[in-house]
């Protein structure tokens with residue numbers, strides 16, 4: 001069934017780049033098509049920028065910086081609040097655009113738009129809390145102060161899986177701090193970013209403060225990482241690309257925020273509330289068809305409750321309704337593309353070849369295209385690909401464990417360290433295991449934990465820096481030490 005994108009405000013579907021307050025095409029007039037992953041139908045086309053157009057966007061952000069950083073923090077906060085209000089007023093259209101370009105079910109898209117808006121709301125308030133400090137002087141004739149100043153022109157390169165909230169958590173913090181930004185969204189999902197940029201303009205955020213550019217990833221990335229005007233790069237995406245961008249950024253010593261790949265362990269102890277653990281597993285694993293960096297990638301279930309947990313999880317997974325996210329009855333959409341389907345398929349085949357059992361799903365969905373059956377496999381061995389490689393799809397591999405120490409070693413046996421989840425009602429075990437897990441975030445008896453008020457981010461090869469919370473604002477501020485002498 002082909003579902004046409006119908007918007008209350010069709011002008012929110014922008015098919016040009018937003019640079020310095022103008023909607024512009026690529027110099028070559030070249031465009032790239034964006035297809036709905038559920039239907040393959042073209043949603044629209046966007047310009048295919050290269051390095052020179054990207055450079056002009058950076059120049060626009062540079063030109064806008066002096067005025068924007070000179071505003072009072074509360075003035076920037078008011079403009080961000082107006083942006084938040086417009087996002088909320090237009091949430092249905094933003095969600096429809098998101099579902100059309102990314103594929104997630106409409107209600108998930110709506111939830112993402114609202115949670116994304118809450119980052120703007122949070123930083124509208126935080127803008128006024130870029131506090132400095134005074135330090136007791138070491139000498140009678142001098143006084144010490146520390147002030148915070150905006151980093152300057154910032155760049156953001158973002159992925160396709162959460163094309164709204166991953167942009168607002170960066171842009172909200174940057175603009176609140178007094179920075180300006182050039183955002184390059186994923187080629188697969190540009191329209192959410194362009195719509196956000198249109199609403200920012202409507203909110204009164206001055207031209208050039210927020211710029212959104214689409215096009216050649218490598219050429220644009222190299223400009224954003226090597227242009228000395230850009231003082232910070234915030235990247236969310238795979239660890240492989242993150243490493244590349246980190247290297248490219250070294251030539252101009254840019255500040256970096258890297259939100260990279262994950263391989264989250266989801267641990268269920270024998271004393272866990274199994275019903276709660278199953279609900280948490282469903283949310284953590286199958287949200288966005290499993291395409292979430294913080295999503296559970298491996299399930300470690302204590303032997304004493306293994307079969308019960310597996311049976312309960314399979315029952316809930318088999319209730320998922322797979323289809324076009326625009327259909328209100330659908331609770332799991334397609335993957336982003338054929339390559340994503342092939343990766344899930346390869347992980348299932350590898351695990352089964354090493355002795356795993358398919359409990360439900362396990363193959364491409366009858367709908368074809370980018371659809372895959374929500375899958376649960378049991379008795380997965382520690383040497384299975386899915387144990388060390390991020391599946392990024394609707395596959396729940398269940399590993400058995402008995403010993404807590406062995407479990408912790410298995411959970412930490414990965415180069416990633418973004419999120420982990422543990423279900424137990426033993427307070428001593430909760431603290432022991434939560435402190436031992438090598439991740440930036442631990443969900444305890446919860447399956448979803450991201451929100452605007454918490455420091456979101458990873459360790460090891462899952463990245464550096466934090467987004468959201470007051471930590472997120474600090475990441476866009478420079479610390480300046482003032483030493484005043486001559487005090488009589």
Ligand SMILES: NC(=O)c1ccc[n+]([C@@H]2O[C@H](COP(=O)([O-])OP(=O)(O)OC[C@H]3O[C@@H](n4cnc5c(N)ncnc54)[C@H](O)[C@@H]3O)[C@@H](O)[C@H]2O)c1
Pocket residue numbers: 157158159160161162166184185186187217218220221222236237238239241242244258259260261262292293294390392418458462463
């Ligand atoms: N840690 C987090 O918060 C977080 C959130 C979402 C996704 N991710 C990770 O992102 C990955 C999936 O997203 P993806 O497939 O979009 O990742 P990706 O790294 O392939 O792409 C991310 C962005 O980088 C761009 N890009 C790709 N190659 C580039 C290059 N050479 N130079 C400049 N830009 C380039 C892409 O066009 C896209 O906009 C997963 O590994 C997932 O774990 C992490």
Ligand SMILES: O=C[C@H](O)CS(=O)(=O)O
Pocket residue numbers: 161162165166291292293294450
């Ligand atoms: O892919 C992970 C994103 O960061 C989504 S969320 O922050 O968990 O909503």
